[in-house]
Amino acid sequence: MTKQLLTEAIVQSVNQGGKAFVPYIMAGDGGLEKLKKDILFLQESGVTAIELGIPFSDPVADGPVIQAAGERALTHGVTLRKVLQAIHSFKDEVTVPLVLMTYLNPIICYGIDQFVRDCAASGVSGIIVPDLPLEESALLQPALQEADIALIPLVSLTSPVERIEKIVAESEGFIYAVTVNGITGVRNGFGDALENHLQKLKDISPVPVLAGFGISTVEQVQNIGASVDGVIVGSAIVQALHEEEYGKIKSLINASKPTPITK
Numbered sequence: 144m145t146k147q148l149l150t151e152a153i154v155q156s157v158n159q160g161g162k163a164f165v166p167y168i169m170a171g172d173g174g175l176e177k178l179k180k181d182i183l184f185l186q187e188s189g190v191t192a193i194e195l196g197i198p199f200s201d202p203v204a205d206g207p208v209i210q211a212a213g214e215r216a217l218t219h220g221v222t223l224r225k226v227l228q229a230i231h232s233f234k235d236e237v238t239v240p241l242v243l244m245t246y247l248n249p250i251i252c253y254g255i256d257q258f259v260r261d262c263a264a265s266g267v268s269g270i271i272v273p274d275l276p277l278e279e280s281a282l283l284q285p286a287l288q289e290a291d292i293a294l295i296p297l298v299s300l301t302s303p304v305e306r307i308e309k310i311v312a313e314s315e316g317f318i319y320a321v322t323v324n325g326i327t328g329v330r331n332g333f334g335d336a337l338e339n340h341l342q343k344l345k346d347i348s349p350v351p352v353l354a355g356f357g358i359s360t361v362e363q364v365q366n367i368g369a370s371v372d373g374v375i376v377g378s379a380i381v382q383a384l385h386e387e388e389y390g391k392i393k394s395l396i397n398a399s400k401p402t403p404i405t406k
């Protein structure tokens with residue numbers, strides 16, 4: 144699937160009167176056999192796209208829930224290569240865009256060109272590399288361009304305006320607006336400056352803006368979603384999948400759908 148389809152999927156969720164909902168899952172949490180089941184469950188439950196995390200030994204941006212999921216996946220012997228092979232094996236059944244989230248090191252070990260070719264062959268439409276600074280994006284960009292895969296930029300709350308403008312100008316797929324300073328994980332409140340920040344991003348961005356980090360409840364999906372094109376929910380989904388609380392996942396997804404008119 145191409146990067147245009149990723150953007151279109153988000154736009155479509157918004158045009159239908161709701162918001163995009165993108166769950167983050169840790170590939171291979173519970174073993175790679177479970178990956179297909181998880182992806183198809185989320186797809187059938189109405190998600191817009193799926194962010195697929197690759198387990199890594201040194202996940203510097205990750206909080207305790209995702210770290211623990213990564214460790215479980217690593218115990219199952221999950222690697223970047225195995226994840227790409229797995230999604231390749233069932234790609235004909237996947238209709239939602241997949242965004243791969245991996246740190247830079249596994250990509251370098253894999254070989255950049257081979258990595259991008261294999262992502263394209265497995266139907267990946269975007270990648271997120273949290274430890275790749277904008278200044279180094281040329282490392283991946285030519286190969287990704289060729290393969291029609293988006294490099295999704297992360298914009299933090301503390302990025303200065305000039306930097307945000309630069310990131311936004313080069314953005315593809317969507318912009319990942321990080322809602323808190325710090326690591327991933329469930330949080331109860333957000334800073335006062337958040338709504339303004341998200342609004343500003345939306346005003347200047349040519350691609351959709353999705354907000355992520357610390358979104359774990361139906362209310363947060365609705366409240367944060369209201370300022371942007373959609374939300375990304377990681378830790379809450381990872382935990383619920385681990386505990387097989389499928390109803391909880393469905394209600395989070397439903398919170399992004401158009402609200403029925405009640406008389």
Ligand SMILES: O=P(O)(O)OC[C@@H](O)[C@@H](O)c1c[nH]c2ccccc12
Nearest residue numbers: 167204273327328356357376377378
């Ligand atoms: O877990 P949270 O707080 O819901 O945040 C989403 C996040 O988990 C997911 O997008 C993600 C997982 N690892 C990352 C590393 C960097 C940026 C983003 C991520």
